[in-house]
Every structure is written in structure tokens, then in C-alpha cells.
Amino acid sequence: MSNHVYRVTEIVGTSPDGIDAAIRSGIQRASTTIRGLDWFEVTEVRGHIVDGEIGHYQVGLKVGFRLDAPE
Amino acid sequence: MSNHVYRVTEIVGTSPDGIDAAIRSGIQRASTTIRGLDWFEVTEVRGHIVDGEIGHYQVGLKVGFRLDAPE
Amino acid sequence: MSNHVYRVTEIVGTSPDGIDAAIRSGIQRASTTIRGLDWFEVTEVRGHIVDGEIGHYQVGLKVGFRLDAPE
Amino acid sequence: MSNHVYRVTEIVGTSPDGIDAAIRSGIQRASTTIRGLDWFEVTEVRGHIVDGEIGHYQVGLKVGFRLDAPE
Amino acid sequence: MSNHVYRVTEIVGTSPDGIDAAIRSGIQRASTTIRGLDWFEVTEVRGHIVDGEIGHYQVGLKVGFRLDAPE
Amino acid sequence: MSNHVYRVTEIVGTSPDGIDAAIRSGIQRASTTIRGLDWFEVTEVRGHIVDGEIGHYQVGLKVGFRLDAPE
Amino acid sequence: MSNHVYRVTEIVGTSPDGIDAAIRSGIQRASTTIRGLDWFEVTEVRGHIVDGEIGHYQVGLKVGFRLDAPE
Amino acid sequence: MSNHVYRVTEIVGTSPDGIDAAIRSGIQRASTTIRGLDWFEVTEVRGHIVDGEIGHYQVGLKVGFRLDAPE
Amino acid sequence: MSNHVYRVTEIVGTSPDGIDAAIRSGIQRASTTIRGLDWFEVTEVRGHIVDGEIGHYQVGLKVGFRLDAPE
Amino acid sequence: MSNHVYRVTEIVGTSPDGIDAAIRSGIQRASTTIRGLDWFEVTEVRGHIVDGEIGHYQVGLKVGFRLDAPE
Amino acid sequence: MSNHVYRVTEIVGTSPDGIDAAIRSGIQRASTTIRGLDWFEVTEVRGHIVDGEIGHYQVGLKVGFRLDAPE
Amino acid sequence: MSNHVYRVTEIVGTSPDGIDAAIRSGIQRASTTIRGLDWFEVTEVRGHIVDGEIGHYQVGLKVGFRLDAPE
Numbered sequence: 082m083s084n085h086v087y088r089v090t091e092i093v094g095t096s097p098d099g100i101d102a103a104i105r106s107g108i109q110r111a112s113t114t115i116r117g118l119d120w121f122e123v124t125e126v127r128g129h130i131v132d133g134e135i136g137h138y139q140v141g142l143k144v145g146f147r148l149d150a151p152e
Numbered sequence: 153m154s155n156h157v158y159r160v161t162e163i164v165g166t167s168p169d170g171i172d173a174a175i176r177s178g179i180q181r182a183s184t185t186i187r188g189l190d191w192f193e194v195t196e197v198r199g200h201i202v203d204g205e206i207g208h209y210q211v212g213l214k215v216g217f218r219l220d221a222p223e
Numbered sequence: 224m225s226n227h228v229y230r231v232t233e234i235v236g237t238s239p240d241g242i243d244a245a246i247r248s249g250i251q252r253a254s255t256t257i258r259g260l261d262w263f264e265v266t267e268v269r270g271h272i273v274d275g276e277i278g279h280y281q282v283g284l285k286v287g288f289r290l291d292a293p294e
Numbered sequence: 295m296s297n298h299v300y301r302v303t304e305i306v307g308t309s310p311d312g313i314d315a316a317i318r319s320g321i322q323r324a325s326t327t328i329r330g331l332d333w334f335e336v337t338e339v340r341g342h343i344v345d346g347e348i349g350h351y352q353v354g355l356k357v358g359f360r361l362d363a364p365e
Numbered sequence: 366m367s368n369h370v371y372r373v374t375e376i377v378g379t380s381p382d383g384i385d386a387a388i389r390s391g392i393q394r395a396s397t398t399i400r401g402l403d404w405f406e407v408t409e410v411r412g413h414i415v416d417g418e419i420g421h422y423q424v425g426l427k428v429g430f431r432l433d434a435p436e
Numbered sequence: 437m438s439n440h441v442y443r444v445t446e447i448v449g450t451s452p453d454g455i456d457a458a459i460r461s462g463i464q465r466a467s468t469t470i471r472g473l474d475w476f477e478v479t480e481v482r483g484h485i486v487d488g489e490i491g492h493y494q495v496g497l498k499v500g501f502r503l504d505a506p507e
Numbered sequence: 508m509s510n511h512v513y514r515v516t517e518i519v520g521t522s523p524d525g526i527d528a529a530i531r532s533g534i535q536r537a538s539t540t541i542r543g544l545d546w547f548e549v550t551e552v553r554g555h556i557v558d559g560e561i562g563h564y565q566v567g568l569k570v571g572f573r574l575d576a577p578e
Numbered sequence: 579m580s581n582h583v584y585r586v587t588e589i590v591g592t593s594p595d596g597i598d599a600a601i602r603s604g605i606q607r608a609s610t611t612i613r614g615l616d617w618f619e620v621t622e623v624r625g626h627i628v629d630g631e632i633g634h635y636q637v638g639l640k641v642g643f644r645l646d647a648p649e
Numbered sequence: 650m651s652n653h654v655y656r657v658t659e660i661v662g663t664s665p666d667g668i669d670a671a672i673r674s675g676i677q678r679a680s681t682t683i684r685g686l687d688w689f690e691v692t693e694v695r696g697h698i699v700d701g702e703i704g705h706y707q708v709g710l711k712v713g714f715r716l717d718a719p720e
Numbered sequence: 721m722s723n724h725v726y727r728v729t730e731i732v733g734t735s736p737d738g739i740d741a742a743i744r745s746g747i748q749r750a751s752t753t754i755r756g757l758d759w760f761e762v763t764e765v766r767g768h769i770v771d772g773e774i775g776h777y778q779v780g781l782k783v784g785f786r787l788d789a790p791e
Numbered sequence: 792m793s794n795h796v797y798r799v800t801e802i803v804g805t806s807p808d809g810i811d812a813a814i815r816s817g818i819q820r821a822s823t824t825i826r827g828l829d830w831f832e833v834t835e836v837r838g839h840i841v842d843g844e845i846g847h848y849q850v851g852l853k854v855g856f857r858l859d860a861p862e
Numbered sequence: 863m864s865n866h867v868y869r870v871t872e873i874v875g876t877s878p879d880g881i882d883a884a885i886r887s888g889i890q891r892a893s894t895t896i897r898g899l900d901w902f903e904v905t906e907v908r909g910h911i912v913d914g915e916i917g918h919y920q921v922g923l924k925v926g927f928r929l930d931a932p933e
Contacts, residue, residue: 609701
């Protein structure tokens with residue numbers, strides 16, 4: 082049995098609704114193209130402000146997934 | 153046309169309800185005195201605990217805004 | 224009157240529902256065994272992904288409490 | 295009752311006498327113009343050397359204070 | 366003779382021409398409203414990309430100046 | 437309207453001419469294969485020295501771009 | 508002869524008198540309940556301000572001690 | 579089913595033989611007193627030098643374990 | 650002659666045998682799909698613990714390679 | 721007139737008396753062999769504990785000095 | 792064939808003309824006394840401001856060189 | 863009895879065989895020219911890759927030694 086190797090990709094999820102929603106938005110988008118997503122880690126939380134209100138949250142994420150076979 | 157310059161100020165928003173609410177609380181307060189808020193960045197998340205429950209969340213924020221004319 | 228000394232312990236709270244819920248989960252568990260919890264600080268936010276959806280959030284916390292008398 | 299919001303400002307206190315004195319120097323100066331100082335955090339400790347002796351200590355400080363009403 | 370105290374403010378200078386130009390842009394803007402600027406420190410270098418070319422550089426700066434008298 | 441998601445890729449641009457040139461070199465190369473580059477962030481500045489002179493600058497960059505549709 | 512293993516615990520010492528006094532306060536309290544304290548490391552220096560004066564210093568400490576036998 | 583909560587403790591494993599051996603030494607010692615160790619993370623690698631040779635390696639570790647029931 | 654540009658990808662190599670083996674495992678896997686791997690940098694060392702023993706080491710790696718032609 | 725170049729060397733000053741004394745101890749020792757010491761920066765504060773009391777403080781310092789002529 | 796060992800020294804290059812010039816100034820000065828300089832890494836960018844203009848840039852550099860034989 | 867002062871120098875040890883071997887290589891080389899080496903600390907682990915295999919490991923080290931008398 083061989084040792085597993087994982088790849089980590091970095092994305093930014095966004096949402097007008099909050100941090101959790103921005104994370105989910107990013108994970109869902111990544112899952113449409115990457116099989117076997119395994120974990121995530123938040124790297125930064127930022128956001129844009131429009132007319133004194135939060136326009137959208139931007140959450141940086143590292144997302145890891147197992148490499149099943151040579152890419 | 154001149155190059156824009158931005159100023160960054162640091163605040164701490166608080167709320168008993170959660171992290172998003174603490175961020176909004178801080179941004180709303182800042183927007184009452186600063187025109188042209190443009191972005192924010194979370195620098196830390198802390199909180200106070202009272203009788204074993206979270207009393208309030210404290211979210212450190214850097215808030216950026218454009219300097220339109222000499223301050 | 225003597226100077227207070229605090230102890231800081233590190234935990235990871237988890238929840239399928241979001242970051243705030245994971246923090247509350249961790250604080251509530253800690254409060255069952257530690258008297259006088261005083262503050263917390265988030266050290267990292269991670270999570271597991273199952274079938275392309277967030278299985279649960281994992282929030283690292285430092286939790287501080289006052290030492291009332293020799294441990 | 296509304297949620298409190300705090301502002302954090304950054305200063306550098308200096309003193310030829312030591313780190314504690316440099317901190318006190320900075321806090322005392324800040325308190326002459328800012329009401330309601332609440333906490334400080336040391337960000338760096340540096341100093342100048344003159345003729346092989348410490349000329350003065352320079353202590354970077356973040357200083358927090360509550361915003362009572364719109365600035 | 367009293368000990369000097371300095372204040373540090375954070376700005377972002379921008380320029381389409383490069384990092385040095387973005388720094389100068391920020392310093393010049395700050396000097397129109399703050400007397401006695403003394404030093405700066407670069408905190409981050411970012412930029413926007415437009416049509417595959419760098420639209421402008423954004424250089425985060427901490428800028429220090431001596432407080433001559435109560436603010 | 438859906439929430440945007442961005443991907444961040446990491447590159448190292450090089451140039452014998454200076455930091456700005458190394459950044460431009462990296463961005464231009466990335467733009468030949470990635471549509472919709474949006475921002476960059478400098479992560480480190482290094483270089484090689486040959487015969488006591490700078491042979492070339494190496495500038496680490498995080499480069500962000502919007503994911504328009506499933507990758 | 509077996510290899511030594513150490514445990515590291517985190518505390519916050521406080522004192523109205525200064526940083527050194529806050530460190531000593533924390534170490535002395537820890538030594539009432541932990542045998543064999545070996546070293547400490549300062550992790551942060553903060554403090555509370557009351558009426559424009561420093562009320563007390565708070566010094567975060569990691570404190571290491573040797574595990575002599577199974578805990 | 580309740581959400582799991584984990585505790586993280588910090589130790590330093592040592593060995594004259596190398597980094598891996600120092601990690602194993604620390605984990606084995608911790609497992610004699612803590613049930614349910616789940617993961618570790620290396621926080622620093624240091625060592626002592628005796629007569630120009632490495633006397634022993636010191637590897638800082640954070641070690642996590644699940645809290646099954648109130649401590 | 651044009652300036653070289655490099656791409657950096659992040660992986661996690663694992664092995665039950667130790668840190669060096671986990672690094673080699675990751676590099677070998679990456680080399681099956683990426684031509685021209687040039688350097689690596691360790692970003693973190695973690696591991697899982699099973700029955701009080703190290704089940705496998707997980708070593709985070711940034712891996713750089715030269716972009717020979719438009720991707 | 722040529723541009724100045726500075727060299728930075730790293731030392732650890734120690735003292736049983738406190739942090740300031742440890743810094744002075746290090747600076748005084750460095751000044752016996754290096755001409756033109758110009759500034760210092762504290763990089764870490766640690767210490768040894770003996771019988772539950774602080775045996776000595778260890779303060780890491782970066783010390784800068786101007787290179788007047790080729791070394 | 793033996794394994795190479797490198798030494799890393801830290802300098803600060805300065806120039807009134809910009810960051811690249813300050814780096815070159817530091818490298819050229821270092822090369823007058825050290826043979827075999829191999830690489831550099833920028834650790835910080837600071838500067839002094841005089842009359843609202845940048846007086847000179849100060850660029851911290853780590854500079855590496857191979858040790859050919861016992862020093 | 864005077865307080866001890868230590869000096870810290872930075873080196874990079876290399877080896878084709880692994881991290882421990884690279885550390886030993888660096889320490890042994892340093893010990894040929896520096897008396898009284900006392901401790902080391904790993905600052906980074908990197909390596910070169912040749913033909914898809916690790917050519918050599920490069921381990922950054924800070925090495926401390928006591929200054930017995932004016933340098």
C-alpha cells in the first residue's frame with residue numbers, strides 16, 4: 082500500500098451574508114471541479130464596504146484533497 | 153489624474169451574537185464618522201466569557217478608506 | 224492584595240453548523256471542568272469536507288482563566 | 295444598550311531609563327489627548343545606542359480606547 | 366527635557382509606475398496633513414491587474430511622526 | 437446572481453533589472469495562460485549574486501483570478 | 508537512560524509594578540503547584556489602563572518543566 | 579450526538595538520535611498518561627551542542643486528544 | 650533570452666517512517682506529473698497518532714518548477 | 721558622498737536582575753569589540769528557572785552598526 | 792566530496808534613490824569583504840523622511856555565501 | 863561574577879541524505895572555527911530537486927555560542 086499524497090489549492094470564497102456563507106460558497110465551487118476534497122483552512126478574512134455597509138465577505142481558504150493517481 | 157492614497161485605521165467591534173455581528177457593529181460605528189470606507193480585514197477574534205458562556209465577541213479589524221483631499 | 228495569575232489552555236471546538244457554534248461548543252465543554260473561564264482567542268479555523276460539503280468546522284481556541292489558589 | 299466599539303492607535307514611547315518607563319511615557323502622552331484609554335499591547339522593543347551605551351529605549355505600543363459617541 | 370513620543374499611522378500608497386513611486390505617493394500625501402513625518406516601514410506590496418498588465422501597485426506603509434505637543 | 441469565487445496561484449517572477457521588472461515578468465507570463473487575473477501580492481523578495489553583483493531578482497507572488505465557471 | 512520529555516504550560520502573570528514583576532508573579536504562582544520548572548519564554552506584553560495610568564501589566568509566558576515520571 | 583471537543587497540550591521531546599526519534603520520545607511519554615492522543619504538530623526544532631557535536635535534539639510538539647467526557 | 654518564471658504548488662507528503670520519507674513520498678508523487686521540479690520548502694510537520702504511536706507523518710511542502718512555455 | 725551600509729549581528733544578553741539589565745549586559749559586551757553600535761531590537765525574552773525562582777533572564781537582541789570601510 | 796555549508800549575514804543597504812538601489816548598495820559593500828556571495832533575501836523595507844520627502848530607503852538583507860574552508 | 867553574553871550566527875547545512883544529516887553537517891563545519899558552540903535552532907528546511915529526486919536538503923540554522931572574552 083502506497084503513502085497518500087495530498088495537494089493544497091488556495092481559493093477565496095465570497096458572500097454578502099457572512100463568513101460561514103463565504104466559506105461554503107468557496108468549498109461548493111471547488112467541489113464542482115475537484116474530486117475528493119478533504120479539508121480546508123481559513124487563511125484570511127477580508128471584505129468590501131459599500132455605502133458604510135459590508136458589501137461582501139472574502140474568506141481566503143487553503144483546500145486539501147488526496148491525489149488518487151498521477152495527475 | 154493623481155494616484156489614490158488610502159488610510160487604514162484599526163478598530164475592535166463587539167457583539168454578544170457572533171463574529172459577523174461584531175464585524176458589522178464595528179463597520180457601522182466607523183461609518184458614522186469616516187466617509188468612503190472601502191475595505192476591512194479581520195486581525196483577531198477574541199471574546200469574554202461570563203459564567204461559562206460567551207459574553208461578547210471582540211473582532212479586531214483594519215478598515216481602509218480613500219483620502220479624497222488633504223486631511 | 225496579591226496579583227492575579229491566569230492560566231491559558233488550548234482546545235479545539237467543533238460543529239457542523241458554523242464557526243460561532245464551534246466556538247460555543249468548545250467553551251461550553253471547557254466550562255464543565257474549569258471554573259472561572261475569563262476570555263478566549265481564536266487561533267485557527269479549519270474544517271473537514273465530506274462529499275463536497277463541509278462536514279464540520281474546527282476552531283482552535285486559547286482559553287484563559289484565573290488561578291484562585293494553588294492548583 | 296448598544297455594542298461597544300473600540301479604536302486602536304499605535305504609538306512609540308521612549309525613555310533613557312528602561313522599557314517600563316518608555317511604556318509609561320507613551321501612555322501618559324496618549325492620555326493627554328485621548329479619553330478613555332483602556333488597554334495597551336507591546337508590538338516591539340528597540341533602542342538607540344550612543345557611545346556603546348543605550349541612549350534611549352523605543353517601545354512600540356498599540357493603545358485601545360472605547361468610542362463613546364460618533365467621533 | 367521630556368521623552369519624545371511618536372505616533373504611527375497606516376496608509377496605502379498607489380501608483381501605476383512601480384513600488385518606489387507608490388511609496389512616494391503615499392508619503393507625499395501624508396505630508397500634506399501631518400507635520401514632522403520621521404520614518405516609514407513597508408508592510409505589504411500588492412497590486413491590481415487589468416487585462417493581464419499591472420494596473421497599479423498598492424504599498425502598505427506605517428508612517429511615524431513625533432508628537433510635539435498634546436494632539 | 438451567484439457569489440464569485442477566486443483562485444490564488446503562486447509564482448516566482450525573475451529579472452536582472454529589479455523588483456518591479458521581476459513582478460511584471462511573472463504577471464505577463466501568468467497572463468498568457470490564465471484569463472481574468474485580478475490582483476497580486478508579493479510574498480518574498482530574494483535574488484542570486486554572481487561575482488559580487490546581483491544576477492537576478494526573484495519575487496514570489498500570489499496571483500488571484502476569478503473562476504467564471506467550473507474549472 | 509531514557510530521554511527527557513518536557514511539558515510546556517501557558518500562563519499570564521500580572522503586576523502593577525512593571526514587566527519584570529509580572530513575570531516573577533507568574534513564575535512564583537506556577538512554582539507553588541508544579542515541580543521542576545525549568546525555563547520560561549515571554550509570548551506577549553499587554554496591560555490595562557485606568558484613568559490614563561497603567562493599572563497593571565499582563566505578561567504572557569510559556570513555562571517549561573521536566574516530566575519525571577508518567578503524569 | 580454531541581460535537582467533539584479536543585484539547586491541545588504542548589510538550590518537548592528529546593533524543594540524541596535525531597528529529598524523528600525526539601518526536602517519538604515525546605509522543606510515547608505523553609501516551610502513558612493521556613488516553614486518545616489523536617494528532618501532533620511540530621512547533622520548533624532546537625538542540626544542544628556538546629564539544630562540537632549535537633548532544634540532543636529538542637522538538638517542540640503540540641499534541642491533540644479528544645475529550646470524551648467532562649475532565 | 651527571456652526571464653524565467655517559476656510556479657509553486659503546495660502538497661502534503663505522508664509516510665509512517667519519518668519526516669524525510671514523507672518529503673520523498675511527496676516529491677516523487679509530484680514528479681510523476683510535473684516536469685522540471687526545481688526546489689521544495691517545508692511549511693509544516695504534523696502527524697496522526699494511533700494507539701499512542703505515530704501512525705504517519707504529514708509534511709507540508711511548497712514545490713517550485715520552471716515554466717518552460719505558456720502553460 | 722556614498723550610501724551607508726549597516727551590519728546586524730545577533731546576541732543574547734543575560735542577567736539575574738531583569739530584562740533591562742540583560743539588554744545592557746549584551747550591549748556593553750558587544751561594544752567592547754564593535755565600534756559604532758547604532759541601534760538594537762529585542763527578538764525574544766526567555767529565562768531559566770532555578771528552584772522556582774528566575775535564575776537569569778535571556779534577551780535576544782539584533783544589534784546594528786555602520787560599516788565605515790571595507791570590513 | 793563533502794557537503795557544502797553556507798553562512799548567512801545580515802546587512803542594511805541604504806540609498807536615496809529607491810529600493811533596488813539600496814539593495815545593490817548593500818550587496819556591493821558586502822562583496823568588498825566577503826568572497827563567494829551567493830544569494831540574498833529582503834527582510835524589511837524602511838526609510839527616513841526629511842521635510843516630507845523620502846531621505847533614504849533602508850533595506851534589510853540576509854546575504855548567504857559558501858564557506859570554502861574552515862573560517 | 864559577570865553575566866554571560868552569547869552570539870548567534872546563522873548557517874545553512876546541506877546533505878543529500880536527510881534533514882538530520884544536513885544539521886550535523888552544518889554544526890560540524892561551524893565547530894571547526896567557533897569554540898564553545900552551545901545550541902542550535904532550525905529556521906527553515908528547503909532542498910533542491912534534480913531529475914524528480916531530492917538532490918540535497920538545505921537546513922537553515924541559528925547557532926549560539928558563549929562569548930568568553932572580548933571578541
